[in-house]
Amino acid sequence: CQERPRTSPNKKPAPPLLPRRHRRQPPDPGKKEPAPGEAKAEEEMVGAPSSPVVNVYPLANYTFGTKEAKMEKDTSVADRLARMKVNYMKEGMRTSVEAILLVQEHNHPHILLLQIGNTFCKLPGGRLKPGESGEFLVAQLFYHISLIWYHHESLAVHSCDWNPAEIEGLKRKLCSKLAVNSPSFPPNWQVGECVAEWWRPNFETVMYPYCPPHITKPKECKKLFIVHLTEREYFAVPRNLKLLAVPLFELYDNVQRYGPVISTIPQQ
Incomplete structure (x- = not known):
């Protein structure tokens, strides 16, 4: 039989060899080593979710005026629901879009709301026309996707939460409610x-x-969009409406005053 090699009692055994992919490679002489702070910052940025940035400017930067009145089509909630039912029988599901306009006052974000009368407040926006809703564009999108898939079978198509028609419809509503009628x-x-x-x-x-x-x-799908304001803007509000800047802390969980849609904006 073969004799086992003798080892010293004070000598530590050699560590096992690591796989090749875990071994430390010799430094590349042509590669520039990053600074200690840069390496750590790069590790933190990898895999970090990117979030959109909303620039909020002081309320004093904006100029407010008035223009001709915009009369409401309905005088009560019952009339609005009855008209919605009639339009649903003709056009199908109602699609509406509303804008969240943020400004700053007293070092706190405020949202611009349109006030009708003395109690009711709403976001700027409204109902889209039948051609501006997403149903017609979705049908066109699937048609073009089928053609793309026929020519490029490996192409991956990702869906989105909005379409250009809804964006243009919201811009049309904002021009009607807040834009200045001047070139x-x-x-x-x-x-x-x-x-x-x-x-x-x-x-x-x-x-x-x-x-x-x-x-x-x-019966209806309502979408809320962030509208990024520039540092200077000019607004013209219909004479029968008021434009209010309401702080987020007042909106939070205030369902009785602003309803469930507006009162949950601070949580979004």
Whole structure:
């Protein structure tokens, strides 16, 4: 039999060899070594989720004026729901878009709201026309995707939460509610991210931030978009409306005053 080699009791055994992919490679003489701070910053940036930045400017930077009145089509909530039911029978689901305009006052973000009368407040926006809703564009999109898939079978197509028609419809509504009717002050609406979707299952005032699974034919889909304001803007408000800058802390959980849609904006 073969005799085992003798080892000294004070000598430590050699560590096992690591696989080749875990071995430390010799430094490349042509590669520049990063500074200690740069290496750590690069490690922190890898895999970090990118979030959009919203620049908020002081309320005093903006100029506010008035223009001709915009009369509401409905005098009560019951009339609005009845008109919605009639339009649903003709055009299908109602799609509406609203804008979140942020300004700064007293070192705190404020949201611009339109006040009708003395109690009711709403975000600037409104209902889209049938051609501006996403249903027609989705049909066109699937048609073009099928052609692309036919020619490029390995192409991956990712869906999005909005379409250009909804963006243009929101700009049209903002021009109607807040833009100055003068070529000297052209509006520059920079519509950004869609931050919320609310669904109306029935012809009622109740809306949910999701479409219930048992509802196959919702009556309305409302989308909220961040609109990035520049440092200087000119607004013209209809004479029968008031433009208020409401702080986020007042909106938070204040359902009785502002409703479920506006009161949950600070949480989004």
